[in-house]
Amino acid sequence: MSAPNKSYDPVEVAALSPGELERAQAGALAAIAAATDLDELKAARIAHAGDRAPISLARAEIGALPPAARAEAGKRVGATRAVIIQALALRQAELESERDRRVLVDEAVDVSLPWDRTLAGARHPVTTVGERLADVFVDMGYEIAEGPEVEAEWYNFDALNFPPDHPARDSYDTIFVASPDGRERSGVVLRTHTSPVQIRAMLTRPLPLYVVSPGKCYRTDTLDATHSPVFHQIECLAVDEGLTMADLRGAINAFVAAMFGEGLRTRLRPDYFPFTEPSADVSMECHVCRGASTKPGAPPCRVCRSQGWIEIAGCGMVNPRVLVACGIDPDRYSGFAFGLGIERSVMIRHGVADIRETIEGDMRFSRAFGTEA
Numbered sequence: 001m002s003a004p005n006k007s008y009d010p011v012e013v014a015a016l017s018p019g020e021l022e023r024a025q026a027g028a029l030a031a032i033a034a035a036t037d038l039d040e041l042k043a044a045r046i047a048h049a050g051d052r053a054p055i056s057l058a059r060a061e062i063g064a065l066p067p068a069a070r071a072e073a074g075k076r077v078g079a080t081r082a083v084i085i086q087a088l089a090l091r092q093a094e095l096e097s098e099r100d101r102r103v104l105v106d107e108a109v110d111v112s113l114p115w116d117r118t119l120a121g122a123r124h125p126v127t128t129v130g131e132r133l134a135d136v137f138v139d140m141g142y143e144i145a146e147g148p149e150v151e152a153e154w155y156n157f158d159a160l161n162f163p164p165d166h167p168a169r170d171s172y173d174t175i176f177v178a179s180p181d182g183r184e185r186s187g188v189v190l191r192t193h194t195s196p197v198q199i200r201a202m203l204t205r206p207l208p209l210y211v212v213s214p215g216k217c218y219r220t221d222t223l224d225a226t227h228s229p230v231f232h233q234i235e236c237l238a239v240d241e242g243l244t245m246a247d248l249r250g251a252i253n254a255f256v257a258a259m260f261g262e263g264l265r266t267r268l269r270p271d272y273f274p275f276t277e278p279s280a281d282v283s284m285e286c287h288v289c290r291g292a293s294t295k296p297g298a299p300p301c302r303v304c305r306s307q308g309w310i311e312i313a314g315c316g317m318v319n320p321r322v323l324v325a326c327g328i329d330p331d332r333y334s335g336f337a338f339g340l341g342i343e344r345s346v347m348i349r350h351g352v353a354d355i356r357e358t359i360e361g362d363m364r365f366s367r368a369f370g371t372e373a
Helices: 018-034 038-049 054-064 067-106 125-139 195-204 245-260 320-325 342-350 363-367
Strands: 150-152 188-190 209-218 230-240 266-273 276-285 309-318 334-341
Touching (some): 018 067, 038 054, 195 230, 195 320, 245 276, 245 334, 276 334, 334 342
Antiparallel strands (some): 309 334
């Protein structure tokens, strides 16, 4: 076994030489002074005071020295490390002070501004468009009629000439309200249209009758871009002596002119509804391109998809069976009715592509239509 090295000179160890320690100190102080933010200072701390820093490696060499040489080397390394640590602490305080001053400037709050910074809301476009639709008919002498949203099946189907086996009576299309004993088919439904309001009006109001019935409806549709289980409808009903399809056409033309602009053509195509006979589908000329997009070479129209026409409603003459169910003599009185979805009117009028935007409750959607009273 060899004897301890009593003559080992610490100056001969490169990491512990005064010159090497001075160079390590100078490099550390330069890097600390050059740090412009706390992240750069953190990198300088790791590089010059961390476990792999030159001063730390030099400190590890002290253990290899003879006992008599360790004290002097330790003092030299400790003094150098103390200078670096002190420089880091001073630069840390300077950078934190600069950061705090910058935060005070960048995040300054004007306390003289109004304290209530909550954005003002807006009436929902479905509400405003529904009221506009109703106002069109009120201006023509109609009255507003309302009814319950939870409705007896007789008002929703039977009185409207829906046969017992009609698909609309199935639970796949209609939401039935459970009875107290738990049976689903209780004879009470969430109304699938606002037509029950018309039945109630014919049963309770004197003739002649001119009513418009806006309201909320429910069906078991899956929510997607064009369908919603909860939606709004508005329906018009007129019952008087001598009413014909010509009167219906005139009311439709007046409605289209008031809602979408003058000069738009309308067309009726045969359709089927249990509560009207004859029945028709109502389309209007596209209020954006006015049919020009159908011509060769014309730019496409996103509203009518370059078809020139937009389907807006269903209509027809009130079926005599409906009049009889309400105690009205069909030989003396006749009537017409037509209805449309209010969300669909919003989508047509304002170019909304997805019906889900009307029910998500996002205030930014409502605010885009203004704060109309």
